[in-house]
Amino acid sequence: MxxxxxxxxxxxxxxxxxxxxxxxxxxxxxxxxxxxxxxxxxxxxxxxxxxxxxxxxxxxxxxxxxLAGIDRVRALLDQTFPPPEDPPLARLRALFLGRLALMHEHPAVLRLASSDRLEQVAGPEGARRLRETILRSRRYIEACLREAQARGEIPAQLDATVLGWMVRGTLQVAVASTAGPRSSESRTPEAVWEVVEALLRGARHHVTAGESP
Amino acid sequence: MxxxxxxxxxxxxxxxxxxxxxxxxxxxxxxxxxxxxxxxxxxxxxxxxxxxxxxxxxxxxxxxxxLAGIDRVRALLDQTFPPPEDPPLARLRALFLGRLALMHEHPAVLRLASSDRLEQVAGPEGARRLRETILRSRRYIEACLREAQARGEIPAQLDATVLGWMVRGTLQVAVASTAGPRSSESRTPEAVWEVVEALLRGARHHVTAGESP
Amino acid sequence: MxxxxxxxxxxxxxxxxxxxxxxxxxxxxxxxxxxxxxxxxxxxxxxxxxxxxxxxxxxxxxxxxxLAGIDRVRALLDQTFPPPEDPPLARLRALFLGRLALMHEHPAVLRLASSDRLEQVAGPEGARRLRETILRSRRYIEACLREAQARGEIPAQLDATVLGWMVRGTLQVAVASTAGPRSSESRTPEAVWEVVEALLRGARHHVTAGESP
Amino acid sequence: MxxxxxxxxxxxxxxxxxxxxxxxxxxxxxxxxxxxxxxxxxxxxxxxxxxxxxxxxxxxxxxxxxLAGIDRVRALLDQTFPPPEDPPLARLRALFLGRLALMHEHPAVLRLASSDRLEQVAGPEGARRLRETILRSRRYIEACLREAQARGEIPAQLDATVLGWMVRGTLQVAVASTAGPRSSESRTPEAVWEVVEALLRGARHHVTAGESP
DNA sequence: CATGAATGAGATTTCATTCAT
DNA sequence: TATGAATGAAATCTCATTCAT
Missing domain, CATH: 1.10.10.60 (Homeodomain-like)
Known part of the structure; x- marks a missing residue:
């Protein structure tokens, strides 16, 4: 590259x-x-x-x-936070797609961001800053989820923290699976998100009868 | 440590x-x-x-x-494949919980398994072996998901590959979030899996009529 | 030293x-x-x-x-090839004295040139280059000898190859015997050469009268 | 080998x-x-x-x-000293052929014996012993040559020390040239010696007719 | 601002040698 | 006598960093 x-x-x-x-x-x-x-x-x-x-x-x-490299990454990541006036799932979608695109364009971001144990690469100070950035994302994602739960858009009984793990984890693996040179199984970002959203919304399936829409 | x-x-x-x-x-x-x-x-x-x-x-x-370390990891990972006679979601659950426990006990496994670029750590041969192991897990998980879809236990219209990313991603983040020394937000493995299974099964919520309160 | x-x-x-x-x-x-x-x-x-x-x-x-050292040696050795217009024995003499002087001044040359197994010192490439240089000297000396034989200056019936061995061997031992710090038996280069030339020309000795057998 | x-x-x-x-x-x-x-x-x-x-x-x-290896070499070398009752040139011939054969059979002998600077291989004590052995050979060869000169078999006016260098040098190069795996120009030991002896005896060549002076 | 020479700390690896078994 | 494990010294080479130019 x-x-x-x-x-x-x-x-x-x-x-x-x-x-x-x-x-x-x-x-x-x-x-x-x-x-x-x-x-x-x-x-x-x-x-x-x-x-x-x-x-x-x-x-x-x-x-x-x-450290400077990390700060550039942080700046890039911060730009992907969507405007707060949008509804929660739309914000989540925008963040998801934005990050997917970003990491696709800047693979180093993935390398840094997906590593939760990067003391070695970045030194303690760099690790601290990265952790802070990751924490911000985590909080943002969880906030969106909780808001969506409050609005009744996604099941309220599910632990929002774990849902956040799911969103972030899927994002990570999606990037890794799509980015690699030998990835045979790429999906469009939108397709990935649709699955995530379907899961969150509670994909009814055994659809019994014609009550789908 | x-x-x-x-x-x-x-x-x-x-x-x-x-x-x-x-x-x-x-x-x-x-x-x-x-x-x-x-x-x-x-x-x-x-x-x-x-x-x-x-x-x-x-x-x-x-x-x-x-290389020897990697082989130990591979052996450990291979032990977590559940018996094939169980139903697919039960196998998935067992794998999920097993790996969560394993990585909790052997944090190095995570370090190795989640690193997509481990040529540097492991050399070409080690990378090859690890990739092979990861591939086997990926295939196993996807096979479980497809079987569950065929049985009508999880929505058939969702892309099984992406569902696999979700399972693996959630696992990764769960381990990372739980393992760290300063993790304030730990969950029991079972609780995590329950969320994942609920998502997969299609947690109906707003659904059924007027039972909202 | x-x-x-x-x-x-x-x-x-x-x-x-x-x-x-x-x-x-x-x-x-x-x-x-x-x-x-x-x-x-x-x-x-x-x-x-x-x-x-x-x-x-x-x-x-x-x-x-x-390798660089060897190339310096090769350059030094190459400088000692006498001009081709001189008669063969004069060229041989010049080469002999030149090399004697050279090795006296640069003992390492001897160490390298006389080592038949210098793969260890020089690596394969260095060995190749040194062998090439030695081969050139060998050919040069033999050519001089053959030319002198053709001119009738040295006995034609003697194997020129072996005569070449003699010249080179004497040179080697002369250097070794003269160079050492504790050599008690040094000779001037010219004196050494005169013996060699006398041998080559066929030093008649007991000459006087026809009493040969 | x-x-x-x-x-x-x-x-x-x-x-x-x-x-x-x-x-x-x-x-x-x-x-x-x-x-x-x-x-x-x-x-x-x-x-x-x-x-x-x-x-x-x-x-x-x-x-x-x-050191022990060197002593074995010394023993082997010592065995090649011919019986003292033979005439000098015959003794020289026997020594020459014997050493040629010996070194052919035991290449290590050559490696050690032809190296006059073997402090590195053998340590100071080994070097001392080898030098002593070489010195004995040198003395022996020179003694033969001087005796032959005294008997009028080889030219008396030639420096016996230098003649000794010639004999030893020719022996060295002969071994090296014959022993190597890629030696294309081998000669029988006897043929080599004959040239040496011819040189020593004063090979008259231009002989033809009585034009001696 | 830019560079090339220089350096010390440290990493991997080899090897003669010691020692417990 | 024999061995395998262990070791410290040394060799090659890398790398971040300093400094004179």
Whole structure:
């Protein structure tokens, strides 16, 4: 996925403000395509088109680089929170589809976000920030579910927390199953969501007689 | 989580047959508690209580150590496949609960099983084996779901593949949410499964006439 | 023979172009003075005056270092081939004296050139290159001998190949006998060659009168 | 050349007196076939058919093993000294042919004997002993040559020391050229010696007719 | 701002050697 | 006598990071 070599050499001598996002993005790209073990200063420099030592002009640490990458991911994730005026299941749908699209476009997000134990990749501070972001998503999703339960759109007797796990888990596996290079069983995001929503709404089936609509 | 230092120095000089599983288990322990980056020969030796160089008497490579760990995991996972004579949802339930318990007991299993990009940790051969194991689970779960659909126990019109994602995803998040040291929102495994089964069966709610209150 | 410790710390921070030959030469020096077993990165770094890890900035491998050393030797050896317009025995003499001088000055050359089993020192590629160089010398010497035989300057009935062995062997032992620190029996290069040439030309001796049998 | 695997497992539990030569010979075999770098305790044990640690029951050191090997070589070399009552050139011939045959049969001898700088292989003590052996050969050869000169069989005006170098050098190169697996240019030992002797005796060639001066 | 040289810490692995069995 | 387990020293090589230019 990384096209380090073809990338046209960017103009050298850029300002730190310009370099920092370049580096952070490159870090995410490497993380996504080759994994944490390959995220070295040398590889990063190659990806950006600068010397490895130059990285430390713009970031103090490799840790700081990863942190910056995480913050970019967080920004992306935060953009997918739908407007609060929509009804709960619509918001949930928008979030689900948005995240699916996002992770499809930025595989590194998946790599980071789906890992609940990323102290190793991100250092304690990065882990803290990611956990916070995940927590926000969790709360958001649960709030939507509870609101939908209150409105009687989904069964109230089901534990909203566990329903939240279901939504998040399905999202994770869907991304993983769709994203991989060898995935033979991809589904459109909408199709996935429809199943989730059907489950939530209580898919009646043994449909007895003609009372379906 | 690793208690290397407190562990009372185990009797030195053991047979390879005994050492090999000790080392493989220690590797899994480290993987679970500190992550792949800390799975070094030195750390491993410390965990087992032997010198790092001694590891290479019992395993040729670090790769071989990880491979052995993976095989232990695979064996554990394989044990959780329920007997085939049970009805499909009962088998699914047993698998779900079994895996939840297993991953609770062996957190490394989760770490390995949920990692979609484990080439780095496990090397190509290890990745292949793990993928194979995961594939087997996926197929098993989907087969149960399809059988249940055929029996009319769960809605036939829902895409069984996506239902499988849901089951697996919920399992993953459930483990992650329950396992963590700071998890405030734990549920009993049975409670989690009941929600999943209710969803699958199509929890009718608003349904039946005027019984809303 | 290595004076690593006395050497006044050379100016640090040199360009790769300058470091590479320094390192290659140091490798040859160590090879000559302490043997292949002592040609380690640490020793090499000490000899050059840099850290061992710095070597791998300038060469990818230890193998590459040895290869570079071999190429220096090959260049030196190639310089000793005399101009082709001279008569054969003059060319042979020039080659003989040139190589004697060369090996005297660069003992490592001897160590490499006389080693018939240098795969271990040089790796397969290095061995190949060295063999090629040795083969060139062998061919050159034999060609000179054959030409001298054709001119009637040395006995034609003697096997030129074996004569070549004689020339090369004498050269080897002469170097070894002369070079060592404790050699009590040194001869000037010219004196050695004169004996060789006398042998080749067929040193008549008891000459006086016709009393041969 | 090493047939470690096919060798029929020798009876275990032998006395040290029996084991020691087995080990020493195995060391020479490895030295000859794979080079000094492969002469490790593990390899040695495999060659002999015992555990590596068992070696140190019979020899204190690896150095001692090599030393023992050297002594075996010395014994072999010493056996090739011809009886002193023969005429000098006959003795030289016998020595030459004997050594050629010996080194052909025991390539390790060549490896050791032709290396004048073997401190690395043999340690200081081994080097001392080998040097001593070489020195004895050198003296023997020179003595033969001087005696032949005194008898008028070879030119007296030629430096006997250098003649000795010639004889030894030719022997070395002859062995190396003949022994190698890819040697295309082998000669019978006798043929080689005849050239050497012809050279020593002063091969008159342009002979034709009486134009001697 | 940019770089290449340099470095020390650490990782894997090999090996001679010791020791309990 | 024999062995397998254990070990520390050393070798190669990687990597984040510093510094002079």
């Amino acid at each position: 990384s096209r380090s070599t073809q990338r046209p050499a960017p103009p050298r001598r850029q300002r730190t403000e310009d370099r920092r996002p370049q580096i952070a993005d490159a870090a995410l790209r490497i993380l996504a395509s080759k994994g944490a073990a390959h995220l070295t200063a040398a590889e990063l420099g190659r990806e950006v088109g600068i010397a490895d030592s130059t990285i430390f002009r713009h970031y103090r640490d490799m840790d700081e680089v990863v | 690793s208690r290397s230092t407190q562990r009372p120095a185990p009797p030195r000089r053991q047979r390879t047959e005994d050492r090999r599983p000790q080392i493989a288990d220690a590797a899994l322990r480290i993987l679970a508690s500190k992550g792949a980056a800390h799975l070094t020969a030195a750390e491993l030796g410390r965990e087992v209580g032997i010198a790092d160089s001694t590891i290479f008497r019992h395993y040729r490579d670090m790769d071989e150590v990880v | 290595s004076r690593s410790t006395q050497r006044p710390a050379p100016p640090r921070r040199q360009r790769t172009e300058d470091r590479r030959p320094q390192i290659a030469d140091a490798a040859l020096r160590i090879l000559a003075s302490k043997g292949a077993a002592h040609l380690t990165a640490a020793e090499l770094g000490r000899e050059v005056g840099i850290a061992d890890s710095t070597i791998f900035r300038h060469y990818r491998d230890m193998d590459e270092v040895v | 090493s047939r470690s695997t096919q060798r029929p497992a020798p009876p275990r539990r032998q006395r040290t007196e029996d084991r020691r030569p087995q080990i020493a010979d195995a060391a020479l075999r490895i030295l000859a076939s794979k080079g000094a770098a492969h002469l490790t305790a593990a390899e040695l044990g495999r060659e002999v058919g015992i555990a590596d640690s068992t070696i140190f029951r019979h020899y204190r050191d690896m150095d001692e093993v090599v």
